[in-house]
Amino acid sequence: MLIPTSETDAAYIVRDALSQGKRLAACGGGTRAGFGNGVEAAELFSSRGLSGIVDYDPAEMVMTARAGTPLAEIEAALAQNRQMLAFEPMDHRGIMGVRAVPAGEPTIGGVFAANVSGPRRFVAGAARDSLLGVRFVNGRGEVIKAGGRVMKNVTGLDLVKLLAGSFGTLGFLTEVTFKVLPVPQAVETLVISGLSDEAAAKAMATALSLPVEVSGAAHLPYTVRHCFIDGRLPEGEATVLRLEGLAPSVEVRAGKLAAVMEAFGPVSRLAGEDSRILWQEIRDVxxxxxxxxxxxxxxxxxxxxxxxxxxxxxxxxxxxxxxxxxxxxxxxxxxxxxxxxxxxxxxxxxxxxxxxxxxxxxxxxxxTAAFEPQPDAVALLSARVKQKLDPAGIFSPGRMVDR
CATH class of the missing domain: 3.30.70.340 (Metallocarboxypeptidase-like)
Known part of the structure; x- marks a missing residue:
């Protein structure tokens, strides 16, 4: 495994691979090893040597960090200021099992490279929607900077959004800048018990149509219900709806939502640590x-x-x-x-x-094709982007954009 300790080192490794006709497989901590279909003769190229928070201003709610910084370090720094990554990046180590590097740690660069998002995705956006700027090494060994510390309109190709979800096939991320949000003061989850999959879909659609700001909506059939919070969910299937915000607001909104959901089935509530653990377990599958x-x-x-x-x-x-x-x-x-x-x-x-x-x-x-086959027009555009950023195909080929 090649582990550069500076952006200059990373650029040199790419230029060296280019001169020798080698392929590189970009990775962070190796916790998502096994994604895709694999590429023969590609040398692992890890960002784990590029670690550390470069800049963080809690008042601006913006952080810049090197791509190999462990996600745990990012989250710990944010927690000290009661801030968070709004898109709730999941930890893939559990489901990847033996494929995940045993001592590997999820990295912030890996999170954005794979566009990892959790249960809050449908209201807070994906990882790419929080990404403001990147630095990366392209397939020519050139260091490219795109975006900055503020969100603004763009024209043409948005390199920041292209790199997010590219799985390291367009360039090797060295630094990322992203926005963060305050941690909600209170969290409460309503549990509607005993609904079929179809009834749960209707209940969730109704909940999302109400002005109560649901930030999580999941349905756990009977076969999996026992896997969550040590099997302490009520009997039967569980349809779970999360509310977050100021404590008085959450209490009022929970009452309004419960009154409507009672038409679908028995309603109970989870608050505090049980609610937090439940959504973390949903996030991590x-x-x-x-x-x-x-x-x-x-x-x-x-x-x-x-x-x-x-x-x-x-x-x-x-x-x-x-x-x-x-x-x-x-x-x-x-x-x-x-x-x-x-x-x-x-x-x-x-x-x-x-x-x-x-x-x-x-x-x-x-x-088996690991990723959804692209329509011809999209595949052509993807190939053109790949040609511009990595003309020699140094970075192992794979899915261009994960939606």
């Missing part, structure tokens, strides 16, 4: 952090179509699943084969979406 290599899909569809997709697949394949983002994000574990063709056929039939194979054994990954 705890039910499928099972130590296996069973194929695990991350599926994005219209919230109204999620339960239809799962119902159709249950008739033809052995699957288990739960829902986040009001039903628009489905974490789906296959019991045997990945069933990629069947899954993507149903997604198209239900109006479209994206299916990403997050985890699988090596033989399965070798035969």
């Amino acid at each position: 705890v039910p499928y952090a099972d130590g296996t290599q069973k194929p695990l899909w991350r599926v994005s569809v219209a919230p109204s179509a999620g339960h239809q997709l799962v119902a159709a697949l249950r008739l033809e394949a052995g699957i288990d699943a739960f829902y986040d983002w009001q039903g628009g994000l489905i974490w789906m574990r296959m019991e045997a084969e990945p069933e990629a063709e069947l899954l993507r056929r149903y997604i198209r039939a239900l109006g479209g979406g994206h299916a990403t194979l997050v985890r699988a054994s090596d033989p399965v990954r070798a035969q």
